[in-house]
Amino acid sequence: MTPLTVASDITSNSIPKWQPATWKDYVAYYEDPNLDEVRVFFDRGYLFVDMGNEGINHSRFARLFAMLFGFWFARKPEQIAEDLGGCVIEKPETQGASPDIVLYMGEEIPQWQEGEPRRINLNKWRVPNLVGEVADTTLATDLDEKKRLYSALQIPEYWVIDIKGERVLAFYLQENGKYQQIENSVALEGLPIFLLEQTLAQMNQGTNVTAALWFAQQIANL
Numbered sequence: 001m002t003p004l005t006v007a008s009d010i011t012s013n014s015i016p017k018w019q020p021a022t023w024k025d026y027v028a029y030y031e032d033p034n035l036d037e038v039r040v041f042f043d044r045g046y047l048f049v050d051m052g053n054e055g056i057n058h059s060r061f062a063r064l065f066a067m068l069f070g071f072w073f074a075r076k077p078e079q080i081a082e083d084l085g086g087c088v089i090e091k092p093e094t095q096g097a098s099p100d101i102v103l104y105m106g107e108e109i110p111q112w113q114e115g116e117p118r119r120i121n122l123n124k125w126r127v128p129n130l131v132g133e134v135a136d137t138t139l140a141t142d143l144d145e146k147k148r149l150y151s152a153l154q155i156p157e158y159w160v161i162d163i164k165g166e167r168v169l170a171f172y173l174q175e176n177g178k179y180q181q182i183e184n185s186v187a188l189e190g191l192p193i194f195l196l197e198q199t200l201a202q203m204n205q206g207t208n209v210t211a212a213l214w215f216a217q218q219i220a221n222l
Contacts, residue, residue, distance in 0.1 A: 018145055021047035023093045030088065030098075039098040042090075043149040048141060050098075057163050058136045060208050061200070062100050065132070065161065067212035068199065069103065072188055072219065082109045088119040089128065095153055097146070100161075101132030105187060122153065130187040132159035143169070151179055157187045161200070168196040190222050 026042040029035060029049055039050040066083055073081050082104045090096035102120075104110070110125040112118060131150055133142040142160045150158045151173060158179060160169040170193045171179035172186050185191040195218055202211035 017141065018043075018046045018048045020045060026096055040088075040096065041098065041146060041149060042096040043145065043152065044094060046145075048145065050138065055136065058100075058134050060203065061136075061161055061163055062134045064199070064203070064208040064211060065101055065134075067208065068196070068215055071212060071216040072191065074216075075219065075222075079105065080107065080109070081105045084110070084120070084128070089122055089131070089153070090119055091122045091153065095149060097131075097149055097153070099128075099131040099150075100134045101130065101159065102128050103130040103187065105129045127153060127155050130157040130159065130185075131155050132161060134161045134163065136163045139164075147171070147179060151177060157182075157185065163200075166197060166200045168193050168200065191219070195219070 021042070022045075023042065026040055026047055029038055029040045029047075032038070041048040041050075062085065066085060069081070069083050073079055084102040084104060085100055086098065087102050088096060088098050089102065096119075106129070108126050110120045133146060135142045138146075139160070139162055147158065147160075154173065154177075156173050158171045158173075160171075161167075162169065170182050170185060172182045174180050183193055185193065195215070198218075199211050199215045202214045
């Protein structure tokens with residue numbers, strides 16, 4: 001398989017999963033105005049292109065977690081936090097990703113300046129405290145190649161939200177540079193992962209709004 005050269009010449013049906021590519025190929029995809037729904041990932045010479053709209057399920061669950069973060073931090077107004085879900089994070093020439101969840105906590109949160117690219121340059125800014133992927137059709141790569149990508153970027157905590165399995169697989173980066181699965185979030189101290197899974201189950205009985213409200217009730221006494 002030869003590396004890509006012109007992003008706009010390739011249709012979604014012809015794009016394989018991770019494939020050899022250059023940084024120029026990666027940049028061409030996310031800068032192509034005709035491909036505004038594309039999510040692109042690059043890891044040391046390999047490219048993954050997630051073409052098109054993810055659909056209802058992906059949207060429901062992605063927006064659920066945005067609401068969960070809102071309710072969680074409402075209990076801790078002193079905690080500085082910024083939800084930048086969907087923003088591109090990258091180390092130019094080496095790695096790039098478009099996580100569904102991008103959560104910064106504390107100081108030194110990235111700020112965009114006029115004239116700069118609309119991406120988070122990790123050579124300039126620190127890494128997020130937490131990133132996550134909502135896995136509807138991408139579970140295998142979220143638990144394999146993307147997991148290795150985020151560990152290489154030294155993201156402290158990584159979540160994979162398995163929609164079909166109603167699971168949240170949470171990992172924390174160890175000193176050896178590898179992720180280990182955890183039962184309680186480190187970034188959101190005091191949050192048990194099983195409570196997130198119970199919240200996912202609530203989606204079968206209502207909407208993402210009612211599930212988020214249920215979560216808010218559960219954390220009231222944590």
